[in-house]
Amino acid sequence: MALIAPSLLSCDFLRIGEELKWLDQSEADWIHLDVMDGRFVPNISFGLPVISAVRRATSKPMDVHLMIVEPEKYVEAFREAGADHLTVHVEACPHLHRVIQKIHACGAKAGVALNPHTPVSSLYDVLEDVDIVCMMSVNPGFGGQKFIYRTLEKLRTLVAEIHSRNLNTLVEIDGGVGLQNAEVISGAGADVLVAGNAVFADPDPAGVVRQLRQLSSARFEF
Ligand code: DX5
Ligand code: ZN
Numbered sequence: 001m002a003l004i005a006p007s008l009l010s011c012d013f014l015r016i017g018e019e020l021k022w023l024d025q026s027e028a029d030w031i032h033l034d035v036m037d038g039r040f041v042p043n044i045s046f047g048l049p050v051i052s053a054v055r056r057a058t059s060k061p062m063d064v065h066l067m068i069v070e071p072e073k074y075v076e077a078f079r080e081a082g083a084d085h086l087t088v089h090v091e092a093c094p095h096l097h098r099v100i101q102k103i104h105a106c107g108a109k110a111g112v113a114l115n116p117h118t119p120v121s122s123l124y125d126v127l128e129d130v131d132i133v134c135m136m137s138v139n140p141g142f143g144g145q146k147f148i149y150r151t152l153e154k155l156r157t158l159v160a161e162i163h164s165r166n167l168n169t170l171v172e173i174d175g176g177v178g179l180q181n182a183e184v185i186s187g188a189g190a191d192v193l194v195a196g197n198a199v200f201a202d203p204d205p206a207g208v209v210r211q212l213r214q215l216s217s218a219r220f221e222f
Contacts, residue, residue, distance in 0.1 A: 002186040002216035003029035004209050005063050005172070007196035008054070009045060010143040019200075020057040026206040027213055030063040030085070032174070032194045034143075035078075037068035040092050041141035048074075048081045055082025063132075063194075065113065065174065067140050068092065072099045079106040087111030087134045090122055100129050111172070115140065116148050120158045130169060132192070133158060137185075138175030144197040147176030152188045159189030179211055186216035 006028050011019040023031060033054065036045040055062060064083035068074070071088040072095070078086055086108045093099050096112065103110040111132035112123055116139060123133065135155060138145035155171065162169050170191040177185060178198030185193060193212060202208045 002190055003192045004212045005030040005032040005192055005194045006199045007032040007034060007194050009034040010196035010200035022206055024058045026209045028209050030061045031058060032063045034065050040069045041067045043141040048077055051081040072102055075102045076106050079108050083108055085109040085111050085132060087113050089113045090118060091115055097126055120154050132170045132172055134172045134174050136175055137173050145176055147181055155188045182212050182215040
């Protein structure tokens, strides 16, 4: 069974309090929060004040995905705002190992995200040090994009590597995940499914979360 992490990027921001109410009571395992700076990615989303407000409205683990340049400058601030997991992009970190240490030093779980074109081998030398690998299955920056199917191949390679080293690293898939592909993605070994548009654009978002969970437990290999 995969964990389900709805991405708040696709919520109705005018009704964010109500969105968090149903989310908190839903079967969602984590809440995924996408921070974008208009530099690492061509879009700007939200930052620290929103993260601290969300923290006060939910007891679910907050999975913060930093799509920003120089994320090392903001690690402590996002942790203080309430992040449980801090994920940085390998492409934004020339000193990735140091950033991971910094995230752990402030008591958060450390995640590393890979863009669709970045090979999984780029993080083999830090794999022992990270808690979560976030594999992007769209080009980061926007919700509601199409899943890039080549990601499944990368996912299998990464999962095999994690197993061969006997690690507990979680693999998260982010982008274009929905009811149509949740089963295939978890069948390929994903531990966490992030879903934005598929959840929030549906009239029964909590129902979609439940269905995603069910689909991800009926694993099959293909
Ligand atoms: C994309 C973000 C994703 C996004 C996923 O840059 O990292 O977390 O919210 O949204 P969907 O599920 O709509 O592709
Ligand atoms: Zn994300």
